[in-house]
Amino acid sequence: MGVSLLEEVVEINRLTKVFKHKKAVDDVSFAISKGDVTAILGPNGAGKTTTMLMMLGLLKPTVGEALLFHQSPTERAVRENLGVMLQEVSLMDGLKVKELIQLFRSYYPNPMKMNQLIGLTGLREDDLEKRTEKLSGGQKRKVSFALALAGNPQLLFFDEPTVGMDITSRRLFWGTVQGFAREGKTIIFTTHYLQEADDYADRIILFNKGKVTSDGTPDDMKKKLTKQFVSFITPDEIPTELFLQLPFVSDVYEKEGRTYIISDDTDSVLYMIFEKNLYVRDIRVEKGRLDEVFEQLTIDQREAI
């Protein structure tokens, strides 16, 4: 059981894509384990979609390779276990939604049951009778979600899945994804919504200018990229040396009457404050927020241009 949970279902090795003279993806390698929900996060043009298309075998890498289930993504056995929802939703015209979904189900050896698909995607009975060209943007995305799930795949790729969804649809979508993860399905999605990556991903792979700039759990990322600190007000002399000698404290300073202790272990700082019985009031703990991390990253990119 333990071994199969760690099984790597996606492996990309030195993946690089050059468009004319632009390096959209630059020497990217990582592996993704079975059952993980992974967010690929990054500013516009960072190379997220290009990487996903190469992983799926829809775009040929300039250098490197992508393997799904240890095989080429173009293998039939891989395709049968793969569900994909891309940004551009183009559905075959002239068919009713129900017919289109049935058609997709017929391509797979073990398709998901029709009523399960409807329940998971939030499609309504009357949507099923509509012709695809008559659907709204939101309805199209639901159909595209249903088509991605039609084969009951083990591995799912979503490129910006919740763009254009209302709050109810979004909630249903993430509920479905979380249920899949519990069943051991592997999910990879790109997003601009930091909150979604933080809330739903086990792992965030941060892209910037074609490269992976950070990779870890949302908590790891916050620890690594944001400043965490404890701050308080004290009428006493600040015991700067006492804090600075601790291995987990990187800086101590005062600003506008408030003392700041910068540390990646804010719990231990609090412990120290109480253990030494320091007279402090209005203690605040700042753990760092992911949107600040992202903002920082985007600013860095802009400055680099």
Ligand SMILES: Nc1ncnc2c1ncn2[C@@H]1O[C@H](COP(=O)(O)OP(=O)(O)OP(=O)(O)O)[C@@H](O)[C@H]1O
């Ligand atoms: N077919 C193409 N031809 C030329 N350049 C391309 C092509 N596809 C992507 N690019 C360029 O490669 C870079 C990476 O694009 P990509 O779409 O992978 O980024 P992204 O991170 O998915 O961005 P977004 O969040 O805006 O979708 C961009 O500079 C883009 O303009």
